[in-house]
Amino acid sequence: MSFKKFFFAVKLSDKILLIFFVFSTIALLLVATILGGSWQQLFVLITMVYAATFVFTYIVSKNFSKSLIDLAFKVQEMGAGNLSKRLKTKRRDEVGQLINSLNELMSRLQTGVAVDVSKHKELSRAKTDFVSLAAHQLRTPLSIVKWYSDYLMSGDAGKFNEEQLKYIKEIFHSNQRLIDLVNSLLDASRIDVGTFIIEPKPTDIIERAETALTKFYQEIAKKKIKLEKQYDKFGMLSLDPRLTQIVFENIISNAVDYTPAGGRIKLVVKKTEKDIFIRISDTGYGIPREEQPKIFTKLFRGEKAKKLEADGSGLGLYVVKAIVEKSGGKIWFESPSLDLLLEERQDADDLPLDKKNMGTTFFITIPLRGMRPKAGTKKLENLKNIKKSKHVNA
């Protein structure tokens, strides 16, 4: 018995002892008065009786309190989360009943918690399956719109006048935005269930950066943003070309969306000893300090970001972070950005503080040896379900 438990036992037996002492003292004084005798005899008798009482009550109360003490400590352990703990007892009294009820309660709690966990898993699985299925089903009509507007734009179905062509282009581009959103949803749901595939093959990283940039040239020109590029020379690297492009598209898209007209964006792709080092700086609105810890969270969108760019999905940086980290790389950012702003700030001194843009720089490293391949693990169980609803073929 530990000191703590012993102390507890003594405390509990105190009250019982006190009662015994009071009663036995009164009894002994009564006996001595009736029988008569010397004070010495009385003293010896009282001492003996007290000693016997002490031993007796200690044994009785210890036996009784031991069960309660054990109970108290086991309950403490259960409270700390050990639900598999059970108490043993052979007692049939109230303490025994209490222990049995407690054991039963624990069993029910334990199965309850287990059911809850598996329910949670089932629910999150169903949710991801739904997103995945919906994304595939959505892709069919999206590709039909894409192909027909593409077909019309190419002039294969006859020539259009300028106005007609403008409308067709609008259809094509809006549709493309939907496709990008569906793809991000699909990527995010694959990250969630762990079926995200990385298939590295010889890839020209600069070409991927350039392809990603082409999507934004129109917007960059419209906002009169000054774009600077600084590339090292790379040979073919072992990267997943699709994922590499997704990374570039997302960080460029953020820089373009959140940089006001007339701003600057600088994209650097450098080679360090062990890594590909990507840095994109802008003179944009920056990320408020209180939102900084959340920007890689799925579906998170900053308050200001929502006002500036209503279309964002809040999936971009979540997907980018997963791609970079699953490839063995790192991603971080700083806002205010020190890179471009030191020079910019000199001209901006007379602006009121809240009008000054903080700018953001994103940093990404990917190992120079390339991305680690990752195979998906989940089989396509939905194939049969899709077949049944064949009118929306994927």
Add this chain to the structure above:
Amino acid sequence: MSEKAKTILIAEDEEAMLDALASKFEKKGFKVIRAHDGEEGYTLAMKEKPALLILDIIMPKMNGMDLMEKVRQDDHWGSDVPIVMLTNISDPENVSRAAMSHVYDFLVKTDWRLDDVAKLVEEKLEQAA
């Protein structure tokens, strides 16, 4: 390229998609065999032995994956005819099955423009020639 060398088969059950794709290839001077389900695709492929196959995955009667594997069992023409899987289902299982059957072009429909699909097919045919 001879006419035989410019004959391709497209198996796709979504009529609108089949039509967009086939029209594009016909504009480019290809002869296109159109199949609306997997079984029709297999029968026509074995009969006409086109220079290249473009297959959708989810099709009635026989899916694109099974069609591809059956074609590959043919010792002469089928074992090395270029096959392009054009689909919106690019799940790991399908990707690995395709890789095992020597299909390296696994295109997600929404990611491709018609001209780029046509360009890729022309490259494949030149490589095969």
